[in-house]
Amino acid sequence: MQPEAIKNVAVIGAGSWGTALAQASAVAGRRVTLVCRDPEQVAEINTRHTNSRALGALPLDAGLVAALALPADVDLAILAVPAQQSAAALGVHGRMLGGLPVVLSAKGLEAGTLRRQSEILLDLVPTATPLVLSGPSFAEDVAAGRPTAVTLASPDGAMADAVAAALAGPGLRLYAAGDMIGVELAGGLKNVYALACGAVEGAGLGASARAALIARAFAEMARLVVALGGNAGTLTGLAGLGDLTLSCTSAQSRNYATGLALGRGEILVEGRRPLAEGVFTAPVAQAIARRQGVDVPLIDAVVLLLSGRAAIADIVSGLMSRPLKRED
Numbered sequence: 001m002q003p004e005a006i007k008n009v010a011v012i013g014a015g016s017w018g019t020a021l022a023q024a025s026a027v028a029g030r031r032v033t034l035v036c037r038d039p040e041q042v043a044e045i046n047t048r049h050t051n052s053r054a055l056g057a058l059p060l061d062a063g064l065v066a067a068l069a070l071p072a073d074v075d076l077a078i079l080a081v082p083a084q085q086s087a088a089a090l091g092v093h094g095r096m097l098g099g100l101p102v103v104l105s106a107k108g109l110e111a112g113t114l115r116r117q118s119e120i121l122l123d124l125v126p127t128a129t130p131l132v133l134s135g136p137s138f139a140e141d142v143a144a145g146r147p148t149a150v151t152l153a154s155p156d157g158a159m160a161d162a163v164a165a166a167l168a169g170p171g172l173r174l175y176a177a178g179d180m181i182g183v184e185l186a187g188g189l190k191n192v193y194a195l196a197c198g199a200v201e202g203a204g205l206g207a208s209a210r211a212a213l214i215a216r217a218f219a220e221m222a223r224l225v226v227a228l229g230g231n232a233g234t235l236t237g238l239a240g241l242g243d244l245t246l247s248c249t250s251a252q253s254r255n256y257a258t259g260l261a262l263g264r265g266e267i268l269v270e271g272r273r274p275l276a277e278g279v280f281t282a283p284v285a286q287a288i289a290r291r292q293g294v295d296v297p298l299i300d301a302v303v304l305l306l307s308g309r310a311a312i313a314d315i316v317s318g319l320m321s322r323p324l325k326r327e328d
């Protein structure tokens with residue numbers, strides 16, 4: 001496929017990330033339909049050219065329209081709902097996606113089934129071509145056109161090249177890649193480690209502890225990626241090091257901010273906080289690691305923290321008293 005053949009893009013999910021990706025695609029010259037599920041939101045986007053629920057007063061590109069359903073002439077779809085909602089959204093829209101390239105932009109693993117986003121797509125729409133978009137990218141930055149670079153991974157290399165070129169614009173640069181498993185795991189796992197890093201700050205454990213955590217998270221992530229057939233080298237790129245750095249050091253990350261609250265001793269009330277994907281992904285990642293026989297002490301620590309069954313001081317002391325081992 002040539003990039004010019006990608007004229008019509010549909011984005012499913014009108015939250016902050018879906019709206020930002022729709023905006024970037026419109027700026028890149030595509031005709032974009034943002035698929036919402038609220039008629040009032042559709043009316044606001046089409047008349048006032050804002051999506052206030054997702055991105056406040058940010059003016060949206062005139063080439064972006066909203067609708068309640070996918071149009072018939074879509075060349076490329078982008079799925080941008082929370083990871084635990086991807087199967088439900090595909091249940092509604094999947095029959096329109098047969099044979100199409102579908103960009104998966106959620107960062108998370110599915111509870112219960114332990115599926116990655118591409119596995120969910122291929123189970124529900126076997127003829128679709130999956131492409132995974134991940135990397136350091138806050139919706140607010142992408143929507144405002146601030147310089148952002150991400151990875152776009154697919155086993156179909158020519159498709160990844162074409163879609164990367166079709167979505168690239170003055171503020172968004174996409175690097176095509178082949179290791180979809182590595183990119184998907186990196187995107188999901190960084191949220192778990194961002195929770196941990198936020199907790200370290202919230203508990204006042206110091207910048208040295210947070211840096212050590214990031215480095216050991218990187219090593220842990222590599223073990224899991226390799227065990228699942230991915231390439232550890234992928235983690236040196238945008239989806240690995242890039243996103244881990246962003247999400248583990250910025251309170252703008254909802255996962256980091258949630259960890260910060262936990263570290264300060266606050267109790268999480270379901271439905272009362274912004275989306276923090278790591279809360280859902282942590283137990284799934286732990287289950288996958290157990291299945292593969294991979295040692296993941298940091299993921300275990302986050303699961304324990306989230307369970308509320310141990311104080312952060314005890315969790316940290318458990319980590320620090322593990323048997324010493326070599327780093328090389």
Ligand SMILES: NC(=O)C1=CN([C@@H]2O[C@H](COP(=O)(O)OP(=O)(O)OC[C@H]3O[C@@H](n4cnc5c(N)ncnc54)[C@H](OP(=O)(O)O)[C@@H]3O)[C@@H](O)[C@H]2O)C=CC1
Binds near residue numbers: 089
């Ligand atoms: N925000 C960011 O900076 C980034 C987010 N991501 C990832 O993108 C994903 C989405 O995050 P984000 O946009 O921030 O989340 P938001 O909470 O901002 O928005 C979620 C959106 O998904 C919609 N939605 C939920 N369930 C369904 C469903 N079953 N069918 C259709 N639409 C549904 C919601 O609709 P409604 O409003 O009607 O409930 C809402 O518009 C996450 O996996 C996140 O990790 C990745 C990179 C950056």
Ligand SMILES: O=C(CO)COP(=O)(O)O
Binds near residue numbers: 136138246276
């Ligand atoms: O994935 C993101 C940045 O790359 C957004 O992070 P949060 O979901 O933690 O806000």
